[in-house]
Amino acid sequence: MVSHGGRGGISNNSGEGGGLHMVLKKGPWTAAEDAVLLEYVKRHGEGNWNAVQKNTSLQRCGKSCRLRWANHLRPFLKKGPFTPEEEKTIIDLHAKIGNKWARMATQLPGRTDNEIKNYWNTRLKRRQRAGLPVYPVELLQQYNHRHHLKTLQNIPLSPSCSFASIISAAAAASSSTSHQNQYCCQNQSSVNFMKNCTPLDLLDYTPYRDNMNPSNSFSLPRQVINNGMTSGNGFSYQNGQLFHQALSGKSLSFDNLGLNSGPDPVSSSATNIDPVGLFGMGTGNNELSSIQNTVQTSNNSVYTGSDDVMGVASSEGDEEYDKVARGNSGLLGDLLEESQTIKRHKDNSEKNIKAADDQVSADTFFKDVNTNGLSNSTGSAFISGMNDKKDEAIEEMNIMDEDLLRLLDCPSPVCIPDWYDVGSSNNSNYSSREPSNVTIAHVPNIKPDDDDDWDEDICCWTNMPRVLS
DNA sequence: AAATGTGTCAACCGCGCGCTC
DNA sequence: CGAGCGCGCGGTTGACACATT
Known part of the structure; x- marks a missing residue:
């Protein structure tokens, strides 16, 4: 792909301000250019970057000058690899504030936002490739209370998603109701329910399977089903598909629910929200990181997830x-x-990979749905039974400390379901994922009858994609 | 030794915010 | 109040070096 205007070479100044049609240079800076910029800042101080080009021989746009100064020329910059202390600081800060690189940089003297961002992205890639959670367990423990923490430890965390961003995305998607072709969910109630969700609600996935066509199944947050999908607000279940009247007959999926923020077809106002961290890899391309959940094992068997998905810690x-x-x-x-x-x-x-052992209970639900149709009560009944034990954890987690209570105002990490990075183990090409309608259920390993197991030490490794060499 | 994969760095871009007129 | 401008932020990309196959 050709870069935007190309890196290196020259281009017209189509950027901000000025309106000058000066030919500006792009690409790596030369020592001579650095010297000019240094001299300019020395004389005039920082700021007014567009004036650099006007008052010097530099043929660089203001943006470029500012970046060069901030990242390379400014005094007291610390170069070299991050120290372990700095790394810990970054991880901790990211857990607290998400992708706020500039804010992080203020806590790391001598480091630039760009450095931190690069570090984080590299780290993220590595950990995802290795099937590791984004945040270390120790950090989770600071956010997740007491003994039920363990139930969360096998869920890899989102790289960038914050609870606030999810809500923003949903609100943004739902707010653009004036466009006829909005695919996003236009029913305000489905947004309102999200505002009442705790982060854990969004983790609480319920399998939803189309028995007529099992490959058409998916999992949805419990709160979506409980609160979002009622016949009264436009949802219906026909031929094994969920439909919403506002969605022009399109079957329901995460993005048209407004839960995902792909630039298109969801409203463009949501494009810089990143709930993708919750629902898949946020690569920035328009490929919806699907919620595809099938994991192909090396011997081509398909499993839908369990505590033993990784098979490595078992x-x-x-x-x-x-x-x-x-x-x-x-x-x-x-x-x-x-x-x-x-x-x-x-x-x-x-050899330790096995199929999900909760399929039976899920089947019960699906039979019921196929027989009686989807209703709030059907879903609730099943879910409440299925989640009795987990609800305890949710209740516990709802007693959140102040950090979590501030989620709506201060971005914080949100755990994501274990299908988050499914496929990375044998499919590094994220862009090849099918769009949202191709959804295959990952059935959460909910074991209502197995309380003891639920509380046992569940290592964070146990639910990760295997690392394939 | 060549091909491929991965990590790192540095730069660009679009967007949004705040200020000024 | 809206347009223009300057600036900063976060996302993304390309080049290059190094590692692995």
Whole structure:
């Protein structure tokens, strides 16, 4: 792909301000250019970057000058790799404020937002490739209360999603009701319910399967079904598909629910919201990171997820693995070691993969739905039964500390369902994912009858895609 | 040794915000 | 009040170096 105007070379000044049709240079800066800029700032101070081009021989736009100064020329810049302390700071800050690179930079003297951003993206890629959660377990423990924390530990966290952004996206999508062709959910109630959700509500996924065509199934947040899909607000269930009257007959999917923010077809106002972190990889392309959940194992069997999805941590007594898993610091250095260990366990993992053991209870629900149609009560009955135990955790989690209570105002990380990065293990080409209508259920491993297991040590590794070499 | 994959860095872009007129 | 402008932020991309196959 050709870069925007190309990197290097020259281009017209089509950017902000000025209106000059000066030919501006792009690409790497030369030492001479640096010297000119340095001299200018020395004389005139920072700011008024567009004046640089006017008052010097530099043929660079103001933006470029500002960037060069901020990232390279400004005094007291710290170069070199991040120290472990800095890494911890970044991870912690990211957990608290999300992708606010500039704000993070203020906490890391001498570091630039660009550096931090690059570091984070690299780290993110590595951890996702390795099937590791974005945040270390220790950090989760600061946000998730007490003993029920364990139920969350096997859910990898979103790289950038914040609860606030989800709500914003939904609101943005729903607010553009004037356009006839909006695919997003136009029913305000489906947005309102989200405002009443806790982050955990959004984690609480309910399998939804089309028995006529199992490949057409998906999982939806419990709150969506409980509160969003009632016949009274336009939803209907026909031929194994969910429909909404406002969606022009299109079957329901995450993006037309307004839960995903692909620039198109959802309203453009939501394009810089990043709930993609919740529903898939936020690559910025218009490919909807699908909620596809099928995981192809190396032997081509399909499984829908369970505590043993990874198959790597299930071998009891595997001290080496346990050690690494517990030492999940989230730092890059540690990650390398973690990845190595995972790799060593790859072979063992193959045989431990098994199908989800909660399929039976899910089947019950689907039969009921297919027989009686989807109704609030049907869904609620099933879900309430299925989630009795989990609700306890939710209740517990709803007693949140102040950090979590500020979620609506201050972006915070939101856990994402375990199908989040499904496919990364054997499909690194995210853009190849099918759009949202191709959705295959990942049935959460909810074990209502197995309270003990639920509370047992669930290592964060146990629900991750395997690392394939 | 060549091909491919991955990580890092540096730069560009679009967008939004705040200020001024 | 709206347009124009300057600026900053976050997302994305390309080049290059290095590692792996």
